[in-house]
Amino acid sequence: MSYLELDNVTKIYPNGTKAVNETSLSISEGELMVFVGPSGCGKSTLLRMIAGLEDITGGEIKLDNRVINKVDPSERDVAMVFQNYALYPHMNVYKNLAYGLKNKGESKEEIEKKVNEVAELLEIKEFLLRKPGQLSGGQRQRVAMGRAIVRNPKAFLFDEPLSNLDAKLRGQVRIEIKKLQKQMGVTSVFVTHDQVEAMTLGDRLAVINEGVIEQVGSPIEVYEKPATYFVAEFIGTPQMNFINGKIHANKFISDEFECSINKDVKDQEVIFGIRPENLKVSANGSIKIKVDLIEKLGADSIIYGYDKSNNYLCYRENGNTKIKANEEISLEIEDENYHLFDQETKKRLN
Amino acid sequence: MKRVQFSSYFTQYFFIAPQLAIILIFLYLPIVQTFRDAFTIQDAFGFGRYFSGLDNFTFVLSDPNYITALKFTLIFIVVITFFSCSIGLLLAVQANNVIHGKSAYKTLLIWPYAIAPAVVGVTANYFFSERLGILYNFFNGLWGFDWYDNVYDAYIYVFIAASWKQISANFIFFLAGLQNIQKSIIEASIIDCKSSFRRFWTITFPLLMPTTFFLIIINITYSFFDTLGIIDTTTIGAPSGETKTLVYKAYIDGFKGLDLGSAGAQSIIMMLIVLVITVFQFRFIEGKIHYN
Secondary structure (H helix, E strand, O other): OEEEEEEEEEEEEOOEEEEEEEEEEEOOOEEEEEOOOOOOOOOHHHHHHHHHHOOOOEEEEEEOOOOOOOHHHHOOOOEEEEEOOOOOOOHHHHHHHHHHHHHHOOOOHHHHHHHHHHHHOOOHHHHHOHHHHEEEEEHHHHHHHHHHHOOOEEEEEEEOOOOOOHHHHHHHHHHHHHHHHHOOOEEEEEEEEEEHHHHHHEEEEEEEEEEEEEEEEEEHHHHOOEEEEHHHHHHHOOOOEEEEEEEOOOEOOOOEEEOOOOOOOOOEEEEEEOOHHEEEEEEOOOOEEEEEEEEEEEEEEEEEEEEOOEEEEEEEOOOOOOOOOOOEEEEEEEOOOOOOOEEOOOEEEE | OOOOOOOOHHHHHHHHHHHHHHHHHHHHHHHHHHHHHHHHHEEOOOOEEEEEEOOOHHHHHHHHHHHHHHHHHHHHHHHHHHHHHHHHHHHHHHHHHOOHHHHHHHHHHHHHHOOOOOHHHHHHHHHHOOOOHHHHHHHHHOOOOOOOOOHHHHHHHHHHHHHHHHHHHHHHHHHHHHHHHHHHHHHHHHHOOOOOOHHHHHHHHHHHHHHHHHHHHHHHHHHHHHHHHHHOOOOOOOOOOOOHHHHHHHHHHHHHHHOOHHHHHHHHHHHHHHOOOHHHHHHHHHHHHOOO
């Protein structure tokens, strides 16, 4: 059942920029939805419209069957965690957590009980009397989470909350957020430009580009069956390889190689996409590349090279590869794991 | 920055000589003279002077006119600081919320800052002149306003003249302070608190405290020292010396009354007052308002 629903939501700034274009999406109760996309794609604007920090130009946002377009941000029953924590620097941690409750007019005992519960849950009890300036990045992040949790909202809104943390801490906090969210079962929207965060956190992803949702689906769906060329390009590191060519009689033909197609696709110009891990070395492989660069990551090796028509292709192999730079290798496509996109509409064809 | 090595001492001193000369002539020399004047008494024709110990000080402090000026100065400082700060803050908050024509508002509100105190006084003179003054006639219609005779009316006159100019200075700094507050903190408070009035007093205002503290010092200094021109072009101390500030009185006694001993003593007393205020502010207030 849909709990948080966006219906044809549009945002046009006074200067005419269309940040979000007729976006519809429904998020079910307890689900963690990730908005992912490059910077400037409108994902934060969308989140801020849900929070009430941006006006909605058109469309409707519903939370738990209530239209919240015109509801004051403080009465929408949402809580937001900001990128730079946005803690109140002049208040100690206790007061930071209590501020929202106090303004709602809750009793002192009630506030104390709730704050202590949350402090216990997040293990920040010992910091309650400190000011945010005396805390480390990770601790501040917890306090910011606490400030959201203590309000007991119907939805959590996360605006890139991990991007200020260092790499190691980011991984830890990511896991913590996921656990907490599952434990509390609160519907959440998480905005990020980091696809690893998106893939690991989300129950579902909404991949956004230029104010439009390109695809909504579980992380694996989005990875395995990208709906558009943009999604294919954006999700996955190293990036998917793309080769331009055309379909003729259910066969993909490019300057480089040919490959028969398992599905009926009418004759047209297409982009053929294949992920680096879906290639394998084979003596009579049809794709031949001259190795340019090798990245050894320990668990994998990533091999980059040019094919005859100068496409820069990437191939991923497990472990420590024996391939050397400037070597010529032949690759073939594994298990028909390829993606076809219309060159015109950029939509998926297979 | 690159360090330049000079081969001879002469070149270095040559370059800093103009600055040194200015400091020596206009700062150090007057200070020395002030101390000399304060502790000596000069005969009326300037032919001789003799050491008088603290005589000048006891004379100044037992002079009822000096006590009047001291009282007026304290009231003046408090009123000017309070009104110019609060009106400056009010305007800054409003201008910060304006979406259309923001820079026009800003420019117009900053303008008076560029006006010299004496010019402010002359301008105020037009408003408060008995025959032409718009404000004179307006207040006169309300309660028989007459600053030539009534002490409190004279107060109102100089308070308005002196704070008007200073509002701009406060406006600039408060606006900068407001724009320095992290936007997301304000947004977090919008989600946490419905009433914008309450948000202002619980979040915005405390976060402006460093700016406010700075401005209080600036305003005290301004109303203490920089208003000489305004007093001299408006009431000239009228009625009967009730609107003389300490600085203005020292200036009149020293340069108009040619009583340099008294003026020197007054200057040193003023220096001590400012010293005490500043030490108090930094010791007791500043430590409480820096957050990070």
